[in-house]
Amino acid sequence: xxxxxxxxxxxxxxxxxxxxxxxxxxxxxxxxxxxxxxxxxxxxxxxxxxxxxxxxxxxxxxxxxxxxxxxxxxxxxxxxxxxxxxxxxxxxxxxxxxxxxxxxxxxxxxxxxxxxxxxxxxxxxxxxxxxxxxxxxxxxxxxxxxxxxxxxxxxxxxxxxxxxxxxxxxxxxxxxxxxxxxxxxxxxxxxxxxxxxxxxxxxxxxxxxxxxxxxxxxxxxxxxxxxxxxxxxxxxxxxxxxxxxxxxxxxxxxxxxxxxxxxxxxxxxxxxxxxxxxxxxxxxxxxxxxxxxxxxxxxxxxxxxxxxxxxxxxxxxxxxxxxxxxxxxxxxxxxxxxxxxxxxxxxxxxxxxxxxxxxxxxxxxxxxxxxxxxxxxxxxxxxxx
Amino acid sequence: xxxxxxxxxxxxxxxxxxxxxxxxxxxxxxxxxxxxxxxxxxxxxxxxxxxxxxxxxxxxxxxxxxxxxxxxxxxxxxxxxxxxxxxxxxxxxxxxxxxxxxxxxxxxxxxxxxxxxxxxxxxxxxxxxxxxxxxxxxxxxxxxxxxxxxxxxxxxxxxxxxxxxxxxxxxxxxxxxxxxxxxxxxxxxxxxxxxxxxxxxxxxxxxxxxxxxxxxxxxxxxxxxxxxxxxxxxxxxxxxxxxxxxxxxxxxxxxxxxx
Numbered sequence: 001x002x003x004x005x006x007x008x009x010x011x012x013x014x015x016x017x018x019x020x021x022x023x024x025x026x027x028x029x030x031x032x033x034x035x036x037x038x039x040x041x042x043x044x045x046x047x048x049x050x051x052x053x054x055x056x057x058x059x060x061x062x063x064x065x066x067x068x069x070x071x072x073x074x075x076x077x078x079x080x081x082x083x084x085x086x087x088x089x090x091x092x093x094x095x096x097x098x099x100x101x102x103x104x105x106x107x108x109x110x111x112x113x114x115x116x117x118x119x120x121x122x123x124x125x126x127x128x129x130x131x132x133x134x135x136x137x138x139x140x141x142x143x144x145x146x147x148x149x150x151x152x153x154x155x156x157x158x159x160x161x162x163x164x165x166x167x168x169x170x171x172x173x174x175x176x177x178x179x180x181x182x183x184x185x186x187x188x189x190x191x192x193x194x195x196x197x198x199x200x201x202x203x204x205x206x207x208x209x210x211x212x213x214x215x216x217x218x219x220x221x222x223x224x225x226x227x228x229x230x231x232x233x234x235x236x237x238x239x240x241x242x243x244x245x246x247x248x249x250x251x252x253x254x255x256x257x258x259x260x261x262x263x264x265x266x267x268x269x270x271x272x273x274x275x276x277x278x279x280x281x282x283x284x285x286x287x288x289x290x291x292x293x294x295x296x297x298x299x300x301x302x303x304x305x306x307x308x309x310x311x312x313x314x315x316x317x318x319x320x321x322x323x324x325x326x327x328x329x330x331x332x333x334x335x336x337x338x339x340x341x342x343x344x345x346x347x348x349x350x351x352x353x354x355x356x357x358x359x360x361x362x363x364x365x366x367x368x369x370x371x372x373x374x375x376x377x378x379x380x381x382x383x384x385x
Numbered sequence: 386x387x388x389x390x391x392x393x394x395x396x397x398x399x400x401x402x403x404x405x406x407x408x409x410x411x412x413x414x415x416x417x418x419x420x421x422x423x424x425x426x427x428x429x430x431x432x433x434x435x436x437x438x439x440x441x442x443x444x445x446x447x448x449x450x451x452x453x454x455x456x457x458x459x460x461x462x463x464x465x466x467x468x469x470x471x472x473x474x475x476x477x478x479x480x481x482x483x484x485x486x487x488x489x490x491x492x493x494x495x496x497x498x499x500x501x502x503x504x505x506x507x508x509x510x511x512x513x514x515x516x517x518x519x520x521x522x523x524x525x526x527x528x529x530x531x532x533x534x535x536x537x538x539x540x541x542x543x544x545x546x547x548x549x550x551x552x553x554x555x556x557x558x559x560x561x562x563x564x565x566x567x568x569x570x571x572x573x574x575x576x577x578x579x580x581x582x583x584x585x586x587x588x589x590x591x592x593x594x595x596x597x598x599x600x601x602x603x604x605x606x607x608x609x610x611x612x613x614x615x616x617x618x619x620x621x622x623x624x625x626x627x628x629x630x631x632x633x634x635x636x637x638x639x640x641x642x643x644x
Contacts (some may be wrong), residue, residue: 007455011462011580019574049577062577072577 003297009068016072019048020079028080031206032351037162038206042086046117050076051090055099059107060116066241066303070248074296077252078259081355082206084252088245089158090114093123093363094167097183097238101226110165110185119164123242124154124212125235131156132368135178135232139214141170146221148172148184150214153196158362160210161195164188168214169231181231185223192217203354240313241306242363243320247299250323250359251292257327257334257352258288264338264347275337284337288330295323314376321369324359331356386441386539388431389497390465391488391518392424394449394456395508404610411610420456423503425463426565429572431501432464434535442466446491448476448484454588461583462575469495473592473600480605485517490596492522498539500562504529512564519562527555529566535559 005013023041031038045051053069055061062068069091077084098111113119130136139152150170160166166186173180186193196211226234262285265276275281298319305312331353335342342349360366374380396402397417405412420428428445435441445460447453448471457468471487479487492500500522505512519526531552532545541559545552547566557563575583593600622629622636637643 007458008580008584011459011575011583012577015574015577015580047576048574053577057578063581064577068577 005067005071008064009071012064012068013071013075015048016050016075017078019044020075020083024076024079024083028082028206029345029348029351031080031082033205033345035200035205037208038080038083039162041083042120043117045076045083045087049117050087051117051120052095052111052115053091055091055095055111055115059099060112060114061095061099062115066244066306067300070244070299070303073245073248074252074255074299077249078256079252080206081249081253081352081358082204084249085204085207085358086120086159086162088242088249089123090121092242092245093238094121094165096241097167097225097234098185100237101183101230101234105222106185106225110187114165120159120162121165121167122157122159122163122212123235123238124157124160124166124168125239126156127153128155132365134235135181137169137171137178137181139168139170140174141172141182141184141219143172143221144218147218148221148224150184150186150192150217150219152214154212154214156199156362157210157212158207160212161198161208166193166212167225168212169235172228172231176229178232179229181235182228183225183231183234184219185225186214186217186219190217190219201358203351203356203358205354239363240316243316243369244299244302244306244312246359246363247295247302247316247319247323250320250327250356251296251299253352253356253359254288254292254295254323254327254330257331257349257356258285258292260347260349260352261285261288261334261337264341268338281337284333288333291326291330295319295326298322314373317364317369317372317376320359320363321366321373324356325366327352327356327359386434386438386499386535387444387495387497388434388441388499388501389444389446389492389495390424390427390431390460391500391502391514392428392445392447392456392460393421393503393506393508394418394447394453395421395506398422398507402612404612408609409607418452418455420459421503421506421508423505423507423565423567425503425572426567426569427501427503427563428460428463428465429570430533430563430565431499432573433570434499434533438535438539444469444495444497446488447471448479448487450477457588458583459575461586461588462580463573464575464579465586467586468588470588470590471596472590473594475593475600478603478606479600480603481511481513482517482605483600483603485514485521486601487593487596488514489518489521490598491591492518494596498560499535499542500524500560502562502564504564504566515562515564522560522562524560524562525555525557526562526564527557528564530563531566531568533563533569 049062052061053064057063114121141148141150168184168186172182192215194213196213199209268275302312302315302319334349341347397419403412431443443465445465446469502515527544529546530544531547534543545554622632
């Protein structure tokens with residue numbers, strides 16, 4: 001067993017780290033405060049090839065692997081979790097399913113501009129009554145000649161306002177339940193497709209979270225991804241990969257908070273010595289470092305399985321569960337190491353604390369991850385996630 | 386136009402340098418190696434010249450052990466077309482002149498029209514190779530350049546170098562050697578495509594015998610390396626302000642001899 005990145009993966013990691021440190025870190029606090037979408041740096045991430053890492057060059061991507069995606073995403077998240085989630089959605093929840101299930105014509109029109117960083121995209125599955133229970137889709141797509149007419153509302157859609165393209169999941173046959181869900185590509189500007197409420201959030205504030213509204217929106221049948229009824233499989237496959245991305249994001253958030261804590265433990269003095277000389281602080285730092293390493297290894301394992309074409313659903317759920325719980329714990333302890341200063345925005349660990357929370361919620365809550373893991377253990381999947 | 390960029394692989398700027406047991410070299414255990422930052426300005430400028438002219442070739446060249454391949458691969462990832470690695474135990478103790486001789490031989494073999502270097506490597510800060518290279522080639526040379534413009538028919542280059550309070554501007558006929566100063570440009574990050582494509586580009590290995598000659602013994606030998614003595618601790622002058630100021634002035638004048 002070899003636990004070492006190859007030469008390309010190392011270069012990608014270095015590039016992402018240097019870019020994140022010089023271009024993203026300096027603006028992270030400000031865009032969080034103002035809930036401002038960082039167009040300029042997201043555009044540069046696209047130019048660097050970070051928006052379609054595992055997409056083949058033919059379709060505008062970089063032709064790298066899932067391990068490269070994980071190491072790059074961690075570095076971006078270490079500087080700013082908002083940039084990381086925009087990157088994660090573009091790569092995992094949009095790029096991956098299009099690469100896997102799209103036709104060449106769909107890839108040309110809907111994937112190429114996104115993977116090459118010229119346009120952003122979103123993944124529209126969640127609804128007001130369909131969160132953890134994603135099978136409970138109320139959005140309807142009714143066939144009308146060569147088109148479908150879409151009606152319904154999508155909720156909590158990451159990059160929903162900023163995206164040019166949306167991958168939208170709709171019920172095409174309600175009688176079939178989740179086996180009647182289908183996936184459609186809808187372009188911004190299509191009549192009947194509007195953006196509704198933008199959420200005011202606890203964390204990842206620079207990434208927009210939007211409501212998407214479909215009212216008699218006419219979508220050509222050529223924009224359907226996969227077959228009718230294949231939508232739920234497409235969504236769950238995308239989310240299995242997405243969880244590796246969120247795990248990497250969580251590792252990055254935790255690492256940023258941990259590194260700030262180590263620096264603070266060296267410089268802050270109490271009782272005549274740097275606080276890092278006190279055993280209770282040492283314990284917290286040691287626990288943080290150990291948990292982060294564990295989370296990173298689980299994440300890399302899931303990515304390695306994906307790259308080698310082996311099943312990775314359980315490994316991805318384990319990585320996401322452990323990494324997001326680690327991020328929350330590390331961020332909490334990072335504030336504790338900082339004492340009162342940790343509660344102040346200037347010291348930035350409070351942002352990690354707010355950002356970490358979402359990693360336990362989206363792309364499956366921690367409870368859903370446990371459900372996925374347990375179902376796999378017990379061989380009780382019933383075709384669902 | 387063929388541009389050759391000479392680069393050196395050096396320890397990362399954050400390295401805590403330790404003297405090795407032999408007292409003559411540094412302990413390389415655990416060191417992260419990078420392309421010397423001034424050399425990155427040279428690589429960037431070469432790529433910009435090629436892009437601006439819409440044609441040409443940029444070749445990165447370096448002398449050093451096997452690990453230097455990583456540095457050359459970084460240059461390929463940034464966009465250099467190919468690389469040449471001067472890798473031979475015969476060069477293990479090469480001083481700046483021996484290095485310059487080897488590089489000059491490669492430049493002649495390649496018939497490059499322009500050579501770009503960093504103003505100095507950030508490890509030993511010698512800053513000698515560029516001038517030695519120009520002398521061996523018999524080419525004009527400008528150090529510490531902040532700007533350059535090559536004329537349309539690639540016959541000459543106008544280079545501006547940093548001097549006290551301004552820029553000194555030279556016209557040099559090509560071929561010429563230029564050494565980059567910080568401020569010449571902002572080096573690009575390698576893109577993912579660049580990184581993935583780098584492994585398909587050629588890194589040619591050359592031995593001393595490929596350059597048609599024996600390696601002359603180095604004229605410079607390192608007698609010993611010494612770590613800097615630890616900085617003495619600062620001193621806090623106690624007492625009321627008038628007394629403390631008097632003591633401060635006395636100390637600056639008599640102890641530090643600063644005023």
